[in-house]
Amino acid sequence: MNTKLIFGIARSMMMARLGQTLVAAVGVSFSIAMFITLLSFMNGLNDLLDGLIVNRTPHIRLYNEIKPSENQPINTASAFKDSYNFISSVKSGISRQEIYNSGPILQAVQSDPRVLGATPKLTAQVFFNEGTIDITGVINGVDVEEEMRLFKFRDYVTAGSAIDAKNVANSIILGKGLAEILAADIGDVVQVTTVQGERFPLKVVGYFQSGIQEIDKVQSYASIVTTQKLIGKPANYMTDIQVKLHDLEIAPAVAQEYSTKFAIDAEDIQTANSQFETGSNVRSIISYAVGITLLIVAGFGIFNILNMMIYEKMDSIAILKATGFSGRDVNMVFLVIALSIGFFGGMVGLLFGFIFSVIIDNIPFVTAALPTIKTYPVNYSPVFYFIGGFFSLITTYFAGFFPARKASKVDPVEIIRGK
Amino acid sequence: MQETILEARHIVKEFHDPVTVQVLTDITFKVNKGEFVSVIGKSGCGKSTLLYILSTMDTDYKGELLIDQELMTGRSDVELARIRNEKIGFVFQFHYLLNEFSVIRNVMLPGLKLGKYSEQEVEHRALEKLKMLGIEHLASQKAYRISGGEKQRVAIARAMINDPHIVMGDEPTGNLDTKNSEHVFDIFKELAEVHNQTLLIVTHDQSFAERSGRIIEMEDGRIIRH
Numbered sequence: 141m142n143t144k145l146i147f148g149i150a151r152s153m154m155m156a157r158l159g160q161t162l163v164a165a166v167g168v169s170f171s172i173a174m175f176i177t178l179l180s181f182m183n184g185l186n187d188l189l190d191g192l193i194v195n196r197t198p199h200i201r202l203y204n205e206i207k208p209s210e211n212q213p214i215n216t217a218s219a220f221k222d223s224y225n226f227i228s229s230v231k232s233g234i235s236r237q238e239i240y241n242s243g244p245i246l247q248a249v250q251s252d253p254r255v256l257g258a259t260p261k262l263t264a265q266v267f268f269n270e271g272t273i274d275i276t277g278v279i280n281g282v283d284v285e286e287e288m289r290l291f292k293f294r295d296y297v298t299a300g301s302a303i304d305a306k307n308v309a310n311s312i313i314l315g316k317g318l319a320e321i322l323a324a325d326i327g328d329v330v331q332v333t334t335v336q337g338e339r340f341p342l343k344v345v346g347y348f349q350s351g352i353q354e355i356d357k358v359q360s361y362a363s364i365v366t367t368q369k370l371i372g373k374p375a376n377y378m379t380d381i382q383v384k385l386h387d388l389e390i391a392p393a394v395a396q397e398y399s400t401k402f403a404i405d406a407e408d409i410q411t412a413n414s415q416f417e418t419g420s421n422v423r424s425i426i427s428y429a430v431g432i433t434l435l436i437v438a439g440f441g442i443f444n445i446l447n448m449m450i451y452e453k454m455d456s457i458a459i460l461k462a463t464g465f466s467g468r469d470v471n472m473v474f475l476v477i478a479l480s481i482g483f484f485g486g487m488v489g490l491l492f493g494f495i496f497s498v499i500i501d502n503i504p505f506v507t508a509a510l511p512t513i514k515t516y517p518v519n520y521s522p523v524f525y526f527i528g529g530f531f532s533l534i535t536t537y538f539a540g541f542f543p544a545r546k547a548s549k550v551d552p553v554e555i556i557r558g559k
Numbered sequence: 560m561q562e563t564i565l566e567a568r569h570i571v572k573e574f575h576d577p578v579t580v581q582v583l584t585d586i587t588f589k590v591n592k593g594e595f596v597s598v599i600g601k602s603g604c605g606k607s608t609l610l611y612i613l614s615t616m617d618t619d620y621k622g623e624l625l626i627d628q629e630l631m632t633g634r635s636d637v638e639l640a641r642i643r644n645e646k647i648g649f650v651f652q653f654h655y656l657l658n659e660f661s662v663i664r665n666v667m668l669p670g671l672k673l674g675k676y677s678e679q680e681v682e683h684r685a686l687e688k689l690k691m692l693g694i695e696h697l698a699s700q701k702a703y704r705i706s707g708g709e710k711q712r713v714a715i716a717r718a719m720i721n722d723p724h725i726v727m728g729d730e731p732t733g734n735l736d737t738k739n740s741e742h743v744f745d746i747f748k749e750l751a752e753v754h755n756q757t758l759l760i761v762t763h764d765q766s767f768a769e770r771s772g773r774i775i776e777m778e779d780g781r782i783i784r785h
Contacts, residue, residue, distance in 0.1 A: 142672065142674065145668075145671045145672060145674075148671075149668075152657075152659040152660055152664075153659055155659070156658070156659040455655060456657050456658075456659070458655070459651075459655045459656075459657060460657075460668075461616070461640065462614070462616060462643065462649050462651075462655075463643065463644065463649060463668065463669040463672070463717065464640050464641065464642075464643040464644020464645070464647075464669050464672050464673070465640060465644070465672060466636055466637040466639075466640030466641070467636050467637075467640075468636075468637060469640070469672075552616050553611045553616050553617050
């Protein structure tokens with residue numbers, strides 16, 4: 141019932157000290173703007189760096205690892221059950237790199253509702269023949285369309301067209317470094333020798349650049365059909381199934397499940413790339429810490445200004461109390477002042493934070509290592525804006541809390557008599 | 560029998576800092592509706608202290624205080640604030656207007672706080688009070704722009720806005736020149752006689768007191784004449 145009145149009084153008090161109020165609000169705006177800018181930029185950078193790995197890495201990789209059997213025959217023999225058996229020079233048994241039963245597994249995985257997509261992959265070791273020199277390399281046979289959909293393959297093909305790997309028969313997309321070594325232009329034909337000793341001509345339809353030089357010097361991509369032909373295997377031959385999930389977080393659990401269900405090796409992305417997560421987290425923590433420090437500093441500014449305002453307004457507080465405003469009303473007035481500063485300062489701060497982010501987003505940032513990046517990366521997640529807005533209110537509330545309580549405890553008798 | 564507006568029963572007040580001093584001793588009296596009462600006494604006799612107790616702003620005393628036949632002693636801060644708002648009008652020695660607000664707004668504030676009337680009605684009532692005191696032309700002025708005598712009249716208008724049971728004044732003419740003092744006194748007199756307004760005014764202006772309806776004289780924390 142008194143809300144309007146309280147707001148009216150708060151407003152008048154702020155207008156009477158417009159300069160100070162604006163300084164306090166600008167402090168909040170500045171810190172919120174910096175908070176937003178910092179977080180957007182940091183997270184943009186994080187996403188970029190993570191993307192380098194995460195975009196190109198399946199959440200779960202299903203494969204057949206060549207390793208010695210865990211259950212050596214002697215361990216199952218009843219005669220040696222109670223003894224401790226030492227076996228030296230254990231060798232892998234007759235096992236193939238191929239995934240057994242690949243077709244049904246692929247189908248089963250693709251129909252799993254948690255899975256965004258699954259695509260086969262076939263890795264073949266080859267030699268690229270440059271005159272008399274053989275250069276070792278790897279051809280990844282992929283389902284080009286699925287690779288484009290799930291792993292942003294197109295982004296990394298910097299010259300030529302990714303889909304041509306599928307549309308042009310016997311074609312290959314070379315890593316940028318590899319293409320330079322081979323001096324192969326798009327449209328040229330390169331000679332490839334397989335491990336089995338067969339020679340094969342492949343037409344170059346594009347360059348591929350991952351941003352990691354060492355990879356670009358050895359990797360190349362071809363359609364899975366071409367690769368199967370290359371190494372003389374049937375159409376169901378594949379060495380990996382790459383799975384992308386809707387939710388990256390459940391990868392370890394799903395990997396575990398597939399491993400037992402299909403009797404296959406399964407590696408999840410968290411295990412394969414744990415260091416990247418750690419890096420991102422540390423960067424996030426640093427940017428949050430800096431942002432919140434800025435806000436707290438702004439909070440102290442508000443605290444000071446409100447305290448001063450209360451000393452100046454002692455008479456007004458006394459008179460409000462004498463004419464029937466309770467301590468709670470006075471408390472409300474000063475909290476409203478603090479929160480208004482926080483709210484409007486925060487709003488302006490969010491706006492400026494957004495503007496600064498847009499500016500950063502338009503600063504050119506060209507580097508050979510990152511072919512897809514043209515400007516500095518910025519993450520415009522609304523989460524930062526929520527946190528920023530929320531914290532601007534929280535800090536100003538606490539900054540206003542103690543001065544407001546002090547104001548509410550002002551004894552009107554002392555002020556009025558003291559004159 | 561006349562209606563009792565204010566009643567003090569055996570009020571005792573002590574200051575404890577730095578040593579215990581008894582300021583008020585066994586104050587007992589009644590004020591009836593429509594009375595114009597002056598409280599006089601020498602400086603330091605405790606008349607202001609008594610006024611602050613009677614106005615419910617000071618709650619640290621022994622004894623009982625009744626306003627409008629309701630016991631005030633021991634009530635909460637919020638309740639007392641409401642009672643001050645509704646039943647007591649206050650005029651101070653120093654005008655104590657809120658400089659952030661215009662004159663009309665100053666008068667309206669306690670009315671808005673009471674929330675009994677809509678904002679338009681409160682504004683209308685405030686204008687009426689100002690008109691009654693002959694200062695309606697100042698309504699839209701900022702409070703710090705008007706003269707001392709005018710400020711005191713605005714303060715009286717503010718004290719009247721909620722039609723209080725009693726208007727209390729702490730040396731309301733103490734800071735004014737003779738002409739303005741006279742004017743303020745006339746206003747009080749008119750309030751008492753024409754509008755039957757109960758008034759309790761602390762003053763040390765002897766001529767002011769003598770012309771009021773009733774005098775309570777204090778000395779050393781006691782009432783010696785009432």
